[in-house]
Each structure stands twice: as structure tokens, then as C-alpha cells.
Amino acid sequence: MKVNNKLLNPIACFVFITLVAISHLAYAIEYDLPTKNFRLIGIDQKHNVKKGDYFQKIAEQYHVGFLALMAANPNIDPFLPEVDSDLVIPSAMLLPYVKREGIVVNLPELRLYYFLPQENKVHVFPVGIGREGLETPKATSYISSKRKNPIWRPTIAMRQRYFEEHGKEMAKEIAAGPDNPFGKYALRLGTSEYLIHGTNQRFGIGMRASSGCIRMFDDDIKWLFENIPLNTKVRIIDQPIKMSYERGGRKMIEIHSPLTSENIVQKNTITSAVKRFVGKSASLWQKLSPMLNKPQGIIIELAQ
Numbered sequence: 572m573k574v575n576n577k578l579l580n581p582i583a584c585f586v587f588i589t590l591v592a593i594s595h596l597a598y599a600i601e602y603d604l605p606t607k608n609f610r611l612i613g614i615d616q617k618h619n620v621k622k623g624d625y626f627q628k629i630a631e632q633y634h635v636g637f638l639a640l641m642a643a644n645p646n647i648d649p650f651l652p653e654v655d656s657d658l659v660i661p662s663a664m665l666l667p668y669v670k671r672e673g674i675v676v677n678l679p680e681l682r683l684y685y686f687l688p689q690e691n692k693v694h695v696f697p698v699g700i701g702r703e704g705l706e707t708p709k710a711t712s713y714i715s716s717k718r719k720n721p722i723w724r725p726t727i728a729m730r731q732r733y734f735e736e737h738g739k740e741m742a743k744e745i746a747a748g749p750d751n752p753f754g755k756y757a758l759r760l761g762t763s764e765y766l767i768h769g770t771n772q773r774f775g776i777g778m779r780a781s782s783g784c785i786r787m788f789d790d791d792i793k794w795l796f797e798n799i800p801l802n803t804k805v806r807i808i809d810q811p812i813k814m815s816y817e818r819g820g821r822k823m824i825e826i827h828s829p830l831t832s833e834n835i836v837q838k839n840t841i842t843s844a845v846k847r848f849v850g851k852s853a854s855l856w857q858k859l860s861p862m863l864n865k866p867q868g869i870i871i872e873l874a875q
Contacts, residue, residue, distance in 0.1 A: 600634050604671060604691045610815035611823060612693065615869060616660040620652045627774060631788070633660045636681045636697035636777020642828065642868045661869050664695070665813040665825045673804035674714075674767075676700075676785060678707060679811040679827040680868060681777050683767075683785065685795065696795070697777040699770070699786035706830065707783050707807060712761040714803045717796055720747035721757040726764060729782055754789050756796040760805055767805075768792060779830075811866070812841075814848045822848065822873040824859070826866040849873065 602612040618629055626649035630640045641649055643661040652658065666684070667677045671693070675684040678700055685694040701707040723745040725733070733741040745751050754769020767785045769792040770776070776788055785807075787795065813825045824845075841863070849855055855873055862871060 600695050602693050602695065604686070604688065604693050605666070607671075609817055610666040610813070611663065611817050611870070612666060612695075613663040615663040618658045618660050620654055620656045620658060622654050624652055624654075625650050626652070629658065629660075630697070630777060631773070633662060634697065635661055637774075638681060638778050639697065639868050640777075642866060645865065645867065659869060661867075663870050665815045665823060665870065666693070667808060667810050667813060669806060669808060669810075673806070674799070676707075676805070676807045678709070678807065678809050678830055680825075681779075683787070685799065694794075696787055696791045698767075699775045699778050699781050701781050701783035702779045705782045707765070707781070707785060709809050710760065710763075710765075710805075710807045712763065712765075712805045712807075714758050714767075714799060714801055714805060715761050716759045717801065718757045718759070719796070720755060721751070721753045721768070722746055723751050723753050754792060756789075756792045758792075758796065758799075767795070812845055814845065823870050824848070824873060825868065825870045826859075826862050827868045828866045 605611060616633065618624075618633065620629075626640050627637060630637045637649075639661050640658070643659040644652075647653070647656065647658060664680070664682070667675060669675050671686040671688050673686060675686065676682070676698060677684070681698055681700060683696045683698045685696075687693065724743065725741055730741045730743070733739075747755070749771055752771055753766070754771055757766045757768035759766055765784055767787065769789040770786045773788070775781070776786055780786075809830060811827045811829045815823050817823055849859065858873075859871070
């Protein structure tokens with residue numbers, strides 16, 4: 572699916588949203604890369620809740636993460652959203668501060684970017700990452716191997732945790748099939764134990780729920796498996812705050828929850844660069860304060 576980074580008229584918006592709804596799980600959402608001085612891609616959307624809707628279903632429909640949908644709609648019950656209410660679909664984003672090549676996983680926003688600068692494209696996917704205590708590490712690595720129908724062999728530490736929690740031994744390996752937690756495809760990061768892989772459980776994508784690996788929907792990992800070459804560079808980064816000066820001098824900021832239990836202010840993530848970008852206006856800081864304390868992961872445009 573391709574999304575052009577131009578302001579869409581109402582008819583175009585309707586067509587785009589309809590196509591997203593029909594396609595359900597596209598193999599990839601493709602965006603045109605903005606010029607190097609700009610970072611904005613995509614557009615936020617609205618979803619009108621119908622009977623039977625719930626956040627997991629809606630997140631898959633629009634190809635966004637579960638936690639991202641919750642953060643953007645903090646006052647809505649994710650399991651029983653009110654029928655006919657409107658949800659914000661956080662599908663606009665600022666590219667991270669990183670070289671636009673290979674795979675980039677920005678942990679706080681639970682997104683994987685696959686850059687193709689020679690084609691002037693970027694593909695974006697929601698991902699699941701390591702839960703607290705088993706965090707996915709920041710790293711610079713590469714895709715060292717690609718495995719179809721991988722065998723799952725839990726580490727000694729995983730088997731020990733399982734025994735402590737359940738009082739019985741975990742299987743030493745699980746063959747390919749519906750019970751395999753890796754799903755149908757796996758990509759190894761360098762010589763480490765960490766993988767980018769599929770899953771046999773749809774719930775958990777766009778969440779911090781794994782033992783440290785990076786999970787993707789099966790359709791997404793299939794697309795990535797079939798389209799990336801070995802030795803593709805992989806960078807795993809931690810950027811909860813992204814900023815950009817866009818055309819016409821528009822100042823935009825996107826704030827995500829940090830990886831710790833502390834909020835942005837407590838973690839002292841407000842760097843000197845953020846302070847310079849926002850400026851000294853008390854009214855702007857007052858506008859940002861709720862987002863810093865409880866980030867919604869959506870783009871905020873700062874007034875001139």
C-alpha cells in the first residue's frame with residue numbers, strides 16, 4: 572500500500588481510508604520519503620466505532636500498534652469502545668533522527684522502519700518488543716540469517732523462568748507449526764540470540780510483551796523476509812521524542828512513553844535540543860505539559 576506525503580482532499584481521504592479498511596492486513600505500508608530536511612510521513616485518520624469493534628481488531632485494520640491506539644485514545648475502553656464514537660488512528664509520524672537506510676526499530680514508538688533510499692521509499696510496521704525486565708536492547712547489527720519455518724528452542728533462562736512460574740519443564744524445542752512462537756519466518760540479528768520473527772499469537776504486536784525479540788504480524792514478517800537481503804543493516808534505537816521543522820516553518824513534535832515506568836519529565840528526557848526546539852514560550856510549554864506527562868504518540872504542531 573502506498574501513501575503519498577501530500578495533503579489529501581476530502582475525497583482522496585475517503586478513498587484512502589476505505590482502501591485501508593478493505594485491505595485489513597497489507598503486507599507493508601509504503602510511504603514516499605520526504606526530502607532530507609523534512610520528516611513528516613502519513614496522515615492521522617479517524618475511525619467511527621461500529622458494533623463489535625475492539626482495539627485489537629481496529630489496530631490490525633489500520634496497521635498500527637495496540638498500545639499506540641490506546642495512547643492516542645486514552646479515555647476509550649479498548650475492549651468495549653462506545654458505538655459511533657470516533658477514534659484517532661495514529662498513522663502520521665515523524666521519521667526518527669537516524670540515517671535513512673536498512674531497518675530501524677524505534678523502541679518507544681514500537682515501530683519498524685525499512686528504508687529504501689534508492690527507491691525513495693520507507694515501509695513502516697508495528698512491532699512487539701521485550702517486556703520490562705527482558706527489554707529489547709539498543710544495538711547496531713545486521714541480518715545474518717533468514718529462516719523459514721524455524722524451530723523454536725527456548726534459552727536456558729527462558730526455561731528456568733517457565734519452571735519457576737509453572738512448576739514444570741518447558742519443551743526444549745518446538746517444531747514449525749501453529750504452536751511455534753516464532754511463527755513462519757525469523758531473521759537473526761548478527762551473532763546474537765535476538766530475532767525479528769513472526770508469532771502464533773496476534774495479540775502482542777504493538778506491545779511490550781516478548782522476551783526481548785522483535786515480533787511482527789505473520790503477513791508483515793513474510794513481506795520483510797521476501798524483500799530484504801542478508802547483511803541488511805539493523806539499528807535499534809530509543810527516541811521517545813521526535814521533532815521536525817516542516818514546510819512553511821511548521822514546528823512538529825511527536826512524544827511517546829519512555830521504556831521505563833517513569834514519565835518523560837521524571838526520566839529527564841527533555842534534552843537541551845527539545846528545549847531549544849520548543850522555545851521559551853510559557854504557553855507552548857503549558858500546551859505540551861499534559862503530553863509530556865502522559866504521551867499520546869500523536870504529532871503536535873506548535874504555534875509560531
